[in-house]
Amino acid sequence: KRVTNLDIFSGKFLEDQGEGVLTMTILGGRGGMPAFGEENGGPLDIKKAKSLVQYLQSSAAAAGGAGGADGKALYAKNCAACHGDSGKSLANADLGSKDYLAKRGDVGLMEAILKGKGGMPALGGSVSQGDAQAIVDYLKKAAGGQ
Structure with missing residues (x-):
């Protein structure tokens, strides 16, 4: 029903x-x-x-149901200052690497975005879960995944 x-x-x-x-x-x-x-x-x-x-x-x-979150724009606003435009600025967090992203998985990447990890601050106060997923989707697409 x-x-x-x-x-x-x-x-x-x-x-x-x-x-x-x-x-x-x-x-x-x-x-x-x-x-x-x-x-x-x-x-x-x-x-x-x-x-x-x-x-x-x-x-x-x-599907754009979370306000049509633009992963590329969200990445540029929240992540690029440290990770660089291509995601390759930090050797221990190569966000431009398809293998690195696959190893971390969506859940691991979203947890790092929302809760922080190591020297990375938590963005959960300024980034919604839908926005975090949009960033992850953008990273995977930019790295040649998905």
């Missing part, structure tokens, strides 16, 4: 609800939606539920 007026691929909906609410809704159910969490007899643990939420968010961002 389809819920009317609810677009789970809408960037606005996903951003408004937030990762925590969406994850808990998937695990515990809500209204007419059944629970999919293991503790409720479903097949998903918290890690799988979070992965599902991240997939929905990245799908919305890729």
Whole structure:
């Protein structure tokens, strides 16, 4: 049964609800939606539920559903000062390398963007999860991936 007026691929909906609410809704159910969490007899643990939420968010961002986030512009504004225009300015974080990006994976790259890593500051206060995904998508495309 389809819920009317609810677009789970809408960037606005996903951003408004937030990762925590969406994850808990998937695990515990809500209204007419059944629970999919293991503790409720479903097949998903918290890690799988979070992965599902991240997939929905990245799908919305890729479709322009998160406000049409422009990964190239976001990278230029938030990352290029340290990483350089090509992403190759830091030897230990070669964002221009397809292999480096693949090794880190989308989740690892997004965590570094949002929470910081090593000497890199967290950008989570100024960059949304959708924006972080747009940056990751741009980096992969620029490096010859995707």
